[in-house]
Amino acid sequence: MDIQQLRTFVAVAREGSITRASERVHLSQPAVSAHIKAMEDTLGLALFERTPRGMDLTRDGERLLERAEQTLAAHRALLEEAARIKSTLTGRLRLGMGCNSGTEALGYLMTGFAERYPQVDVVLRHGTSRSIAEGVRNGSLDAGFYNETGEPETDLSVVEISRFAIYLAGPPGTAVAKDGPDWRRLADLPWICPAPDTCCGEAAEALFCRHNFRPERIISVDREQVTRTLIAGGVGVGLLHADAARESEATGEVELICDAQAATRLLFACLGERVDDPLLRAANAIVTATL
Structure with a gap:
């Protein structure tokens, strides 16, 4: 006895008619009749009485109807839970x-x-x-x-x-010549920047290589807010992401010296x-x- 036979049994019991039950479960009338006969043969019980009005449950059929509906509900719950498990990430x-x-x-x-x-x-x-x-x-x-x-x-x-740019920034009043930064003077200042395996560290190393110098003192800081505070406090020059650089410049905390990295992603x-x-x-x- 399979789950489809149970569905057919419940449909016939609720509709009281092979014809209406076949419409409800989308099966032909012969298929519905075959399901009922297979169930009766398997259970060894008569589930319906055939009358001029249609199909009436026997007393045995009435006792089994509630169990059949409970079984179908449990089957639906199992499928729903399986779907939830399948769709739920863990x-x-x-x-x-x-x-x-x-x-x-x-x-x-x-x-x-x-x-x-x-x-x-x-x-x-x-x-x-x-x-x-x-x-x-x-x-x-x-x-x-x-x-x-x-x-x-x-x-x-x-x-x-x-995408964002990285700027080299200095304390307010840092002199920048009209023709560009004075890299010799900047090389004498402390540089506040993180390790070379960071974006700002890479940008700083690129500046050192491009302009052929290395600062006498590098202060290693890996938090931008700390770098920003130290630059504003006059400790040295350093590198800031575009948002922080422009905000600091707008409030007068720092002076932007040059664009150190145009497009960091x-x-x-x-x-x-x-x-x-x-x-x-x-x-x-x-x-x-x-x-």
Whole structure:
């Protein structure tokens, strides 16, 4: 006895007619009659009495009707739960976040997972841009936000979140000649910048190489707000992302010396070979929807 036979039995019992039951379950009348006969043969019971009015349940049929309806309800519940399980993401998403990058995009992603996939455990790790990209590549991270001043490796699948410039900034009153920065004078000042494996660190190294100097003193700071405060306090020159640089210039905290990196990109990346992973597919969809 299969589930379709149970559906047919309940339909005939509720409709009281082979004809109406066949319409309800979308089967031919002979097929409905065959289902009822197969059930009666399997159970060894007469379920209906054939009368001029149609099909009337026997006493045995009446006793089995409630059980049949309960069985059908349980079957529907099982299928619904299976569908929920299939559509519900579970597991752990190991996410990397580069210093001073993608805070707003990260917030959208974390909120999206909390609302749509509450059973996913998101584990966040901070690091430099280079360490985040390397973590994605070696498998210690599933995905990550990081800043890229060049071209990402071809083994990564990336979503570009935004682009921004990086500026070299100095304390108010830093002299800038009409024909451009005095790099000899700037080389004598302390430079406030993060490690070379960050976007600002890479921009600083590019300036040192381009103008053939290295500052006598480098103050290593990996938080932009701290860099901004130190520059405003007259400690030295440093590198700021465009938003922070323009805001600081507008308030008179700093003086912008030059454009150090014209186009740095904020990327969300995962391994190209893992783009079809359900967790990463969901993460990419949330990130893309915010653009």
